[in-house]
Amino acid sequence: MDKDGHAIADAGLTTQLLRATEAWRNWRALLTLAATGVLFVLLAGTSAAGAGRGQFFLFVVGNLLGLMVLLTGFSTAGVLLMDQACGCPSRKLNVALADGASCALRYVVMAFGALVLTALYTLLVAMLLFVARIPGLGALLYLLLFPLLALCSTGVFVLYYFVFMLLGPALWSGATLQQAAARLYGLGLCKPVQAVVACLLLSLLVGLLAVLLGGATTAGTLFVSGLSVPILGEPDEFGGMLGPHRHGMMNGMAAIGWAGLVGSGIVYALVGAAVAAAMILGLCQVWSHLTADMDFATVEHAFDERMKGARDSAIQLRRDALERARKARDALRSDDATTAPTDKAAAPACPKCGAATHAGDVFCSECGTRLADPPQP
8 A cells, every 4th residue: 555545556457357356265245245146136036026916016126125235235345355455454244334335325326417417418319310300401410410429329338337337446445426536537537548448358357257157057057957857847837847746736836936046046146246256356456556646636626626617617607598588588578668559649749838739729728839720711
């Protein structure tokens, strides 16, 4: 560790990534991920059973609880493996669970913000696509808009991928949500290529590991399933293993079928826990490598100044819009007052004293001034 508390990357990035399987020595993280995977499978199975019986409430609650368990367990393992990546003493499970729950909540907040931005971006794309409805020029405009919007959308989703990959270790290292955003902003300014290359290398290594372990697990699962069919019977359309006595043993065999499905899910959850542990430790090592020489105080100050400038610009734009709206409203009222008809025609007045006169008056009733010549007979 350096004087600022940053992890010093004393090995190359590739070497650190190849050591990602050292996460399997961290029994606390493995236990957390395994328990998380098993509990998630049980909740998913319960929600699926509720959906099969038409119990929509059970389906929704089961999926929400499963998502909460998955995020909390993943973040708890991330906190434990970040300690390992930084060379710090591993914290106790209860402390790591509390810190992991806090990180999971911050992750959800950031995900909600990304969802709002995605909705705004979708609205913008939809508004631009409506331009292609112009008669005559619509096809030409669509020809220009489609590749541009497709490339922009690709860039947006790729950016989401890298941001949410690195957001986890930023939070697991103890940063607040604002600090994590500032440090990601600093990486994007100072080391964009290194961050992209590191994330891609880690994705390739974890993908290869998942394929190897997943293939071996599938072979073992199919082997046991193949032996189960002649012994327990063939599966029916409800997942039950029905043998010769299908009518008398339908309920029991259906339970065995569901047990087999949940059991295979548990197997894949345990294998997935091993893959997830390697990926999390790899992310922690990537984060430590990329931020080893980063001055967090300087980066966070620059981010705060950038956000302040953006807020000031937004406030000024709002003020300008309100001022333009006020001027337009005043101009409209002025036009209405100018063009509005009067209730009654203006009465004629005496040219000398200004007193009001009536049509047909020859002399002013106030000063006696002749107003008009008398009508000729």
